[in-house]
Amino acid sequence: MEHNDSDSIYALGSPLGRSALAVVRVSGLHLPEKLYAGLSTTKDKRGFFVRRLSLSGFSETCLVLSFPKPLSYTGESMIEIHPHGNPAVLSELFSWLEGLGIREASPGEFSRRAFLNNKLSLAEAEGIAMGIEAESKEQLLALEDFRGGRLGKKINKILSLIEQLLVRVESQLDFSDEEDVNEVASKEVFSSIKNANKALGFLITEYKPFEKDVMKKTIALTGKPNVGKSSLFNCLVGEKLAIVSKEAGTTRDVVRKRVVMSGFDVEIQDTAGLRDVASNNIEEEGMLLAKSAAKAADLVLHVVDQPVDTSGLKHKRDVVVVLNKCDLHEGVVDDSVVCVSAKTSVGVSRLVEKIQETSLRSAPERLVSERIYKRLIAAEKVLSLSGGGEDFFETSAQALREALLELKEIYGAFDNEKILDQIFENFCIGK
Ligand code: GDP
Secondary structure (H helix, E strand, O other): OOOOOOOOOOEEEOOOOOEOOOOHHHHHHHHHHHHHHHHHOOOOOOEEEEEEEOOOOOEEEEEEHHHOOOOOOOOEEEEEEOOOHHHHHHHHHHHHHHHHHEEEEEOHHHHHHHHHHHOOOHHHHHHHHHHHHHHOHHHHHHHHHHOHHHHHHHHHHHHHHHHHHHHHHHHHOOOOOOOHHHHHHHHHHHHHHHHHHHHHHHHHHHHEEEEHHHHEEEEEEEEOOOOOOOHHHHHHOOOOOOOOOOOOOOOOOOOOEEEEEEOOEEEEEHHHHHHHOOOOOHHHHHHHHHHHHHHHHEEEEEEOOOOOOOOHHHOEEEEEEEEEEOOOOOOOOOOOEEEEEOOOOOOOOOOHHHHHHHHHHOOOOOOOOOOHHHHHHHHHHHHOOOOOOOHHHHHHHHHHHHHHHHHHHOOOOOOOOHHHHHHHHHOOOOO
């Protein structure tokens, strides 16, 4: 991505479409005089004003907010224009701004400038991006830890531990001829590296990378033909979407329906029945689709219609065994199987509860940006590779140096355009 940080930039900060108001942000170290003149204000005047802005042949009444530098989000002079949320008005406004030499911002460019002008730390910038993308209250709560800098403190502790170790190892390199000293020292260093690595390991299990689609799940119904998958699918989605038939092999394509369950966006999939021999090529193709759907699903509901041996499946975390047609058979099955009747709906609400318990719970995990998570993993990996051997001190020093580089990148001890791009390109335009 090409950036010229001295350009003046603008972006729409609200969604495109019709709305009562829209927000257009403008930022630049030296915003054009004509912009201030057009908005009947001056560059040092801080505040908010109602202004009638003349566009090509019509005027638009806007609320105008002015933040002279350096007291603004980006640290540059910023103007916010709030016209009515009308795409035609916005298009004219953008043409006017472009005519003044102000270009459209790329994603995250406002926050990138805020970072470059020391208004935001990298962690804060990433916290903002993740906050915009968060999909649930749980995710917002989990982000607080990250934003509050607690993760930073933990990483810094490990960082200084590794730094001290590196100093020790490097000083040892000078005594490489003295074998007695070496042996004792190498044992100590080895166990200290292990400890640092353990501390990293704890962080990696404690924090989960922030995923945008965490509230989206897929559930696939699988099983032999005629066990009642399509009937159960219709029951779960509350609509007659899949064909129910006594004839085996009627479902070929994967039938999908999105429903909302416990605040999750769930796609339920009905798949072709799996049997040993397909009656024709189309059924065979359907069986292949079914297998790959089951593989990719977050949860598989494996449907049977007789109490058969499914012990191999029961212990899998992402498989729930469902015994359908409970109206036809009596007798007790063990607790790990959910008994339902798609015909009478008996047991369906228990099945929904089981689905919620199994995979629709958003654990209040601690969240971290994908970029930071990858650096932690990389640091752990290089440290775990440092083993014994003849050149123990040399290889350890190298591993410690590499781990330090990975960890230092997290909070910006670098001067690297590529990393800045990595962070800010994930932002939406206007932030
Ligand atoms: P699929 O091939 O696994 O999708 O099965 P279907 O949903 O097409 O159902 C096969 C047959 O079983 C149909 O005749 C359904 O009416 C019947 N069936 C499905 N669920 C039940 C149930 O709970 N009880 C009874 N008695 N019959 C059912």
